[in-house]
Amino acid sequence: MGARTGWKDVRDRIHAQILNGRYEPGDKLPRDADIAEDLMCARATVQRAMQDLSEKGLIERRRKGGTHVRRDPVARATLSIPLMRREIEDGGGVYGYRLIAREMAEPPERVRRAMGAGAPAELLHVTALHLSDGAAHALEDRWVNTAVVPEILVIDLSTISANEWLVGNKPYSRFTLEISAERADPGTAALIGAEPGAALLMIDRTTWAGEAPITAVRARMAPGYTLPTRS
């Protein structure tokens, strides 16, 4: 016979009942306990299923208020931002890396705002190119808080990317992420192999260790890049 009902089975069953109209947007679902009795499983199993549907934005749960099918389901997708090298290698390309510039400098206003008050006046500024099969994949424009990771000053960044070194040596506790679009200025266009004015996808990420900002990086992706998502 088939396997015993697991929480994923319960989840799919409820999901199917929402799709086929058994429960419509705004409808109230039975209490977990009743569903559990119907399906002859433990309440915890139903609870786990419901929690998953809730995280996916399909239902809304309130204590005492019960469980309702959302009227405006929110489409939620997960973005995975891997190490540049991994992203390229997983795509079947040969990874290449080129350090463009490395210097201590005062960051622009944008970076100061992203890092907040906890950043010193001078940061390490690193510009580098990530290549896939020899072609530009992304241009990385990074600012590193040397007060938090002074070790990076003695690293040979022409051999290993700051991206890779930081990920392997300085775990972060949280990060912010912003996705936008920008036209390529002439300098960027030349480096990334695009026409000046081309539309580039831009990924801004700032990572933190507790209250201290570690690094703020802006990655401009080569033309035609599509951000991988998983729903």
Next chain:
Amino acid sequence: MGARTGWKDVRDRIHAQILNGRYEPGDKLPRDADIAEDLMCARATVQRAMQDLSEKGLIERRRKGGTHVRRDPVARATLSIPLMRREIEDGGGVYGYRLIAREMAEPPERVRRAMGAGAPAELLHVTALHLSDGAAHALEDRWVNTAVVPEILVIDLSTISANEWLVGNKPYSRFTLEISAERADPGTAALIGAEPGAALLMIDRTTWAGEAPITAVRARMAPGYTLPTRS
């Protein structure tokens, strides 16, 4: 005194131990059972905490192999794509909507590929503008599979957006999502209030009901738009 240790406490405790170097990238963590004994809680509690850390890409778990700190933690963020109207209203703006065009037509190759084999030769093509406080917010270019949702043919799409009608009346079982950047062509630029050639963030979404494609929509966001993410 303080609350009993919940699974989130356990998660944060382990996370902290990874951050402060107690466990380094590549290290093996103790078995769930041992951690549970240490913290004087049930193994299921540790399991729930570990599952969360695993989903966040911080650790890797393998049966028999144990739990290891990932060498290349993957940054994972959640994208929420709400209803256009909600996104604007939640941002404090007054929502406006304008239907630009509505016609039956043969979809371009891009849409046919996105929908796969299950799409008819002719689809309903809807172009519409979403406004925030009177200013363009997004230009929606949508193709609807009328074989799956024939009801939409009798809806007055100058009053309610196809976006809103579909979300409220045709639940989907899954969707794909792609984020990219594109230059505004003259027609788009005029509608969305941008200079021709401006870089626009573009969101492509295709939703499905089982094996049947419901709709493929391309939203071009107004210049300066930043995609909201939650990590």
Next chain:
DNA sequence: AAGTGGTCTAGACCACGTA
């Protein structure tokens, strides 16, 4: 005040992958 979801526990068994 009472109802409903959220979580913990202790024990059991299963599933998977490594040795």
Next chain:
DNA sequence: ACGTGGTCTAGACCACTTA
């Protein structure tokens, strides 16, 4: 074959929210 994570169960208690 065996060790480890994954899940289920039944019961209990807690937390929040609304009636």
